[in-house]
Amino acid sequence: MITQELIDYVKTQLASGITREKVTSDLLGQGGWTTEQINEAFQKASSSQEVISAPLLDVTNKKIDVWGRIKKFNKYTFIIALVLFFVSVVFVIESRLVTGLWELFNNLDDGFNGGLGLYAWMMLGIIALFSFFVWLENTYLSEKYIGTTSKLDKSIEGIIRIRNFIFILNVIPYIQILGLMALMFTGWLILIIYVVLLVRRNKSVTPIV
Secondary structure (H helix, E strand, O other): OOOHHHHHHHHHHHHOOOOHHHHHHHHHHHHOOOHHHHHHHHHHHHHHHHHHHHHHHHHHHHHHHHHHHHHHHHHHHHHHHHHHHHHHHHHHHOOOOHHHHHHHHHOOOOOOOOOOHHHHHHHHHHHHHHHHHHHHHHHHHHHHOOOEEOOOHHHHHHHHHHHHHHHHHOOOOOOHHHHHHHHHHHHHHHHHHHHHHHHHHHHOOEEOO
């Protein structure tokens, strides 16, 4: 019958990088253990190591999932916003291609009558702001947070989803006014929460072993 001391010894030796053959040879020559007992000790030592390492692997996967979802969500929602913007400008507002696009951005005083140039410029500003956040999160922050995790990651993901939804509302014809109101009344609050979460995330980082 094997003892806990034997199992702990095997785990310690393996963790130190000593090969199984070397550990077996030492135990057979000096420990007085049989081959069957040594094999059983290796089996139990391996089982306990798998149980210990499982939570760490799970933490890593969760981290990858959160920032992977953020990058994918940013990518797809930005593409949707671009498509809606060009559809609005080219086909819905002016129904012409190059000339219509040029006239649209030069008719800033048309309001709701005619080219809606002012609203086209506002949509273009939203797209520019959207592209900045996509760059910030998909390129800079995702690289900065490689190898770390935080309980705030899911909260950051949630605020990003709300923000992107508001951005998309701002490039949908006729619904744009709702998006603009949401941006005016809640945009500043979303930005404050976003900045606070990022600052706190930098202070509550847990390295992934």
